Amino acid sequence: MSCEEEINLGIELLAQVAINALMLSSMYILMALGFALLLSIMGVLNFAHSVIYMSGGYICYQLAVVFGINQWLSLVLAALIVGAFGLFLERFCFSIFSSIDSYPSHSLRQPTYNLVFK
Numbered sequence: 001m002s003c004e005e006e007i008n009l010g011i012e013l014l015a016q017v018a019i020n021a022l023m024l025s026s027m028y029i030l031m032a033l034g035f036a037l038l039l040s041i042m043g044v045l046n047f048a049h050s051v052i053y054m055s056g057g058y059i060c061y062q063l064a065v066v067f068g069i070n071q072w073l074s075l076v077l078a079a080l081i082v083g084a085f086g087l088f089l090e091r092f093c094f095s096i097f098s099s100i101d102s103y104p105s106h107s108l109r110q111p112t113y114n115l116v117f118k
Contacts, residue, residue: 048089056082 034049056078063074 052082052086052089055085 031049031053038049059081060074060078063069063077064071067074069077
C-alpha cells in the first residue's frame, strides 16, 4: 500500500467517523429536546420516549420489508402511526393525571414507568 493510498484511506475513515458522530449526536439532541418539551408543556417526564422511538423504527422496518412498501412512504406512515399513538397516550394516559390537582407531582412518572417496564 502506497503512502497516497494510506492518506486517502485515513481521510475516508475520518469522514465516516465524523458523519457517524453527527448522526448519533443529532439523535441525542432530538431525545433531549423531546424530554425538555414534554416536561415544560405537560409537567410529566415521559420515560417511554425511547420505547416510542423504537416502535417507530420497528413499524417503518415492518412496512418496508414485510409489506414491501416504498421506504420513504413507510417512513412517513410510521411517523403518522407513532404520532397517532403519542396523541392517544397524551389524551388518555397523561392528561388524566395532570388534571387532578391533589395528585402528587412525583407520581406523574408512574404511567411512563408502566409503559417501559411492563
